[in-house]
Structures are given as structure tokens and as C-alpha cells.
Amino acid sequence: MTKTVETTDQAGAHTVTPANAPPTVGRRGIPASIWALGLVSLLMDVSSEMIHALLPVYMVTVLGTSTLAVGIIEGIAEATASITKVFSGALSDWLGKRKFLAALGYGLAAFTKPIFPLAWSLDWLIAARFIDRIGKGVRGAPRDALVADIAPPELRGASFGLRQSLDTIGAFVGPLLAIGLMWLTADHFQTVFWIAVIPAFLSVALILLAVKEPERAKTLRKIRLPLHRDExxxxxxxxxxxxxxxxxxxxxxxxxxxxxxxxxxxxxxxxxxxxxxxxxxxxxxxxxxxxxxxxxxxxxxxxxxxxxxxxxxxxxxxxxxxxxxxxxxxxxxxxxxxxxxxxxxxxxxxxxxxxxxxxxxxxxxxxxxxxxxxxxxxxxxxxxxxxxxxxxxxxxxxxxxxxxxxxxxxxxxxxxxxxxx
Missing domain, CATH: 1.20.1250.20 (MFS general substrate transporter like domains)
Known part of the structure; x- marks a missing residue:
């Protein structure tokens, strides 16, 4: 059985680290898995933003969708992601595992990406958009909870800041790539959408191979009904x-x-x-x-x-x-x-x-x-x-x-x- 070291911060939050955990990286000692989660977010954001930066224009100019329909689709899709986060977060507490759900969410998003260049009708794009947002909802809360579980209490702010920073790099690299690729391909949407598939699948591979989830402390309560009013x-x-x-x-x-x-x-x-x-x-x-x-x-x-x-x-x-x-x-x-x-x-x-x-x-x-x-x-x-x-x-x-x-x-x-x- 793997030995663990447990620490508790002043707010009563526990952090459990395997005694034989891989060495941390970075001069401030932020664990390697935090860096990996940040790079996972960066790669998926590059992929998503390459598509999302062009999708409204593609829907209106190529598929003939109204701007009102675009607004309704986007609003409902984002609301779906927010609602899904509640249940995925609660499920991660019930299971006592975070990485599986985070990887599942990134996997769902990655497998929707080829639908965008292949779609021949608005129905397919709507389906891909909703599954993509469900994937975002599935991964969001478990991933953030995983960051909190992995990060040393004294570096928790730096760890969240690092993941957010890397995530946001993807948010501006994606649109820049989309602009450059549209220029290089003479506004060929499908080519740009296919290129966006690559970082999405790299993101899934990275979370599966590079992120290590700490063992759950035996002192923590087992949660049966996370969304019950008592909890x-x-x-x-x-x-x-x-x-x-x-x-x-x-x-x-x-x-x-x-x-x-x-x-x-x-x-x-x-x-x-x-x-x-x-x-x-x-x-x-x-x-x-x-x-x-x-x-x-x-x-x-x-x-x-x-x-x-x-x-x-x-x-x-x-x-x-x-x-x-x-x-x-x-x-x-x-x-x-x-x-x-x-x-x-x-x-x-x-x-x-x-x-x-x-x-x-x-x-x-x-x-x-x-x-x-x-x-x-x-x-x-x-x-x-x-x-x-x-x-x-x-x-x-x-x-x-x-x-x-x-x-x-x-x-x-x-x-x-x-x-x-």
C-alpha cells in the first residue's frame, strides 16, 4: 500500500500527498500535475477557441442561420455547462475520484471536434456544440477540486493562478491561430476545424498520462448524497x-x-x-x-x-x-x-x-x-x-x-x- 503524507491548513482543508510522489517542478515547488492540468486546459482552449471564434460566422454565412438562433444556441449551451458542473462535482465527491471525471469531460469535448468539419447541417453542429459544453461541465468542478487536492496549502493560490494563466493563454492563441489559418487557407473553414482537432486529442492524452491523482485520505468522510441539504x-x-x-x-x-x-x-x-x-x-x-x-x-x-x-x-x-x-x-x-x-x-x-x-x-x-x-x-x-x-x-x-x-x-x-x- 502506498504511504501518504497528510497536511491540514488553517481552514481545515486536507491535502494528501503520496510519500513516493514524483518530484515537483518549478522554483516555487508547484507539483508537476498542476502544470500538466494547466497545459491540458491550454491545449483544449486552443482547440475550442479556434472553432468558437469562427463558428458564429460559419453558421450565419455558410449555413444561413439567423443571428437570433446563434444567440439562443450559445446561451442554452453555456447554461447546460453550468448545470452539468453541479452534478459532476457532486459525483466526484461520491466516487472519491476526480481525475476520471475530468478526463471524461475532456474526452467528450475532444470527440466532438471532428463533427464540426464533417457537419453538413445545423442539427449536427448544434449536437456537437451541446456535447462539447456537457464535456466542459463534466470536467470543470472535478478538475478544480483536483487542483485543490494536489496543491500544497501554502501554494494553493499560486497553483490556481498558474492553471488559470495557462488556460487563458489558450483563449488568445486559439483565435490568433484561427485568423492566421483562415488567411493561409483562403477562408476554408473545414481545414481550420480539422487542424483544431489535433490539440484537443493531445489534451486528453496529457491528462491521462501526466496527471497523478493523490490517494484519498482515510480520515475523510464517505459522501453518500453530496447534494442533500445536510451536506x-x-x-x-x-x-x-x-x-x-x-x-x-x-x-x-x-x-x-x-x-x-x-x-x-x-x-x-x-x-x-x-x-x-x-x-x-x-x-x-x-x-x-x-x-x-x-x-x-x-x-x-x-x-x-x-x-x-x-x-x-x-x-x-x-x-x-x-x-x-x-x-x-x-x-x-x-x-x-x-x-x-x-x-x-x-x-x-x-x-x-x-x-x-x-x-x-x-x-x-x-x-x-x-x-x-x-x-x-x-x-x-x-x-x-x-x-x-x-x-x-x-x-x-x-x-x-x-x-x-x-x-x-x-x-x-x-x-x-x-x-x-
Whole structure:
């Protein structure tokens, strides 16, 4: 039997490491499996974004789909992913295993990729899109819980920041590759879609071969019904405060599609529109890991408040801007606020939830934030139609200000160790 070493942080979260585990890599000692999970995310994001950057245009121009249909398909697909995360996270707690479900989710996504170049009708594309999003939902919560299980408590912020940073590199490399390949192939969609298949299957191979899941500690409770109200109560008051703050915060950061619309509204040429997401993702990826490292050294609430200040500044600039440069500054600030907050919120979830319920905790967190993002985007769209882009971004700044004030008010509770369960 493999010997294990178990550590417990101040929040009561357990980390179990095999005594004969493979050596860690990186000067800060982040385990090799965290790096592997980050590269898995990077490769799958490159594949997905190469397709998703072109898919709406392909559906409208080649298949003759209406823009309304595209919006409905995308909205329902993302909602499906959020709902699936709850059940996959709970299932990972019930099984006591995370890697299997994470690999299954990446596998589902990879096997949908060849459907995109082969599809001859909208029905096939819709089916592929939904299975792809189900795959995202299946892998999301177990993967995040696996990061929390593998990461040493003193490097948990850095570990989440690293995975988020690598994931986001894929989010801007994918669209750049799509733009370059469309130019090289004279706008041949199917060729680009076939090339996107390659990194997807590399991602699956990497998680199967390079990610090592630690053994479950014998001291952890066996979970029979993770979504039962008694188990949800065990998540603790501090966890639910983190979820509530994250939900209000998400209302302030609606879909990045509105950044693209803002750039178009001030005259950015259509061919250059993908640059908006590239700029945002670049700022996000460059800041996520350093901020994760910083969060292991100082209190996380202060960093979250700084992130909200960056969001307020981004919203105000985007609301009042009249030129390309100002919009570019606003987009960069938006990306920086993501780097300051997204990995940090995941770290807080990992630290405030019991180790045996981490999958459920991440699933519920993702569902609440997904629904809040849907509501935020609907509100943003309604304000845009009624009063223009200025109203949309100023409303976002108002929600961000409310979230910052709420954080100041409850910072003491978030900084306290979780109550015994």
C-alpha cells in the first residue's frame, strides 16, 4: 500500500500527498500535475477557441442561420455547462475520484471536434456544440477540486493562478491561430476545424498520462448524497459568503461579447474585432499567476478589492471612451481584473469547503456564477438597447462598487478560518 503524507491548513482543508510522489517542478515547488492540468486546459482552449471564434460566422454565412438562433444556441449551451458542473462535482465527491471525471469531460469535448468539419447541417453542429459544453461541465468542478487536492496549502493560490494563466493563454492563441489559418487557407473553414482537432486529442492524452491523482485520505468522510441539504449545510457559512460575493461580482462582469460590441460601436473594423479578446486574454493570462503567488503571501480580500477597483476603472473608461485607444485601455483593465479575481475566488472556495465536498462546492459555485452571468448579460443587453453602451458599462461599475463595499463589510468573516464542521 502506498504511504501518504497528510497536511491540514488553517481552514481545515486536507491535502494528501503520496510519500513516493514524483518530484515537483518549478522554483516555487508547484507539483508537476498542476502544470500538466494547466497545459491540458491550454491545449483544449486552443482547440475550442479556434472553432468558437469562427463558428458564429460559419453558421450565419455558410449555413444561413439567423443571428437570433446563434444567440439562443450559445446561451442554452453555456447554461447546460453550468448545470452539468453541479452534478459532476457532486459525483466526484461520491466516487472519491476526480481525475476520471475530468478526463471524461475532456474526452467528450475532444470527440466532438471532428463533427464540426464533417457537419453538413445545423442539427449536427448544434449536437456537437451541446456535447462539447456537457464535456466542459463534466470536467470543470472535478478538475478544480483536483487542483485543490494536489496543491500544497501554502501554494494553493499560486497553483490556481498558474492553471488559470495557462488556460487563458489558450483563449488568445486559439483565435490568433484561427485568423492566421483562415488567411493561409483562403477562408476554408473545414481545414481550420480539422487542424483544431489535433490539440484537443493531445489534451486528453496529457491528462491521462501526466496527471497523478493523490490517494484519498482515510480520515475523510464517505459522501453518500453530496447534494442533500445536510451536506450543503456542511459547506459552512464562510463558503456561502464567498459564493454570495462571487454572484454579486459576476453581475458586474457581464459577457465579454459586450467588449466586442463596444469596440465595433466606436468604429473598429470587423476584421480586427478578435483583437479585443486577444488583448483581454493576454492581460488576464499575464496577471493570473503572479496574483496567485501574491495571494499566498497576503490576505486575499484586499487583492479582490483591488480587482474590483480595476473593473470599475475599466467600466468607466469603456462607458466614456470615444476612440480606439481608450477602448483598448478599458479592455486591458478588464483583463487585469479577471487575473486579480478569478483564480482567487477558486482558491477561496477550496479553502472554505471541506476537502470531501470540494467537488460539490465548485459545482454549486460554478452554477451560481453561471446563472448570475446569464442574468448580467440580459441586463446589459437590455440597458444597451434602451440607453446605449454608456448605461451598460456604468451599471457594471455600480455593481462592482456594491461588491467592493460588501467585501469591506465582511472581510473579517472571510479572513477567519472556517468553523468546525
Amino acid at each position: 450543503l449545510r456542511r459547506l459552512g457559512v464562510t463558503y456561502w459568503w464567498v459564493v454570495a460575493v462571487a454572484a454579486i461580482f459576476t453581475l458586474a462582469r457581464f459577457s465579454e461579447a459586450f467588449l466586442i460590441l463596444r469596440a465595433q460601436s466606436i468604429g473598429l473594423p470587423l476584421a480586427l474585432v478578435p483583437i479585443v479578446l486577444v488583448l483581454m486574454s493576454l492581460a488576464y493570462s499575464l496577471s493570473a499567476y503572479p496574483i496567485g503567488v501574491l495571494s499566498d503571501r497576503m490576505d486575499k480580500v484586499t487583492i479582490l478589492i483591488v480587482g474590483l477597483v480595476l473593473l470599475i476603472a475599466a467600466d468607466v473608461i469603456l462607458a466614456l471612451s470615444t476612440g480606439i485607444i481608450a477602448v483598448g485601455i478599458g479592455v486591458v483593465l478588464w483583463g487585469l481584473h479577471m487575473g486579480f479575481t478569478q483564480g482567487l475566488l477558486a482558491t477561496l472556495i477550496a479553502e472554505t469547503a471541506p476537502a470531501e465536498l470540494r467537488g460539490t462546492a465548485f459545482g454549486v459555485f460554478n452554477l451560481v456564477c453561471g446563472l448570475a452571468l446569464l442574468a448580467a448579460s440580459i441586463i446589459a443587453g437590455a440597458l444597451w438597447d434602451a440607453a446605449g453602451p454608456e448605461a451598460t458599462f456604468l451599471a457594471g461599475a455600480a455593481f462592482a462598487t456594491l461588491t467592493a463595499l460588501a467585501l469591506v463589510r465582511i472581510r473579517g468573516r472571510l479572513l477567519k478560518p472556517s468553523e468546525p464542521r
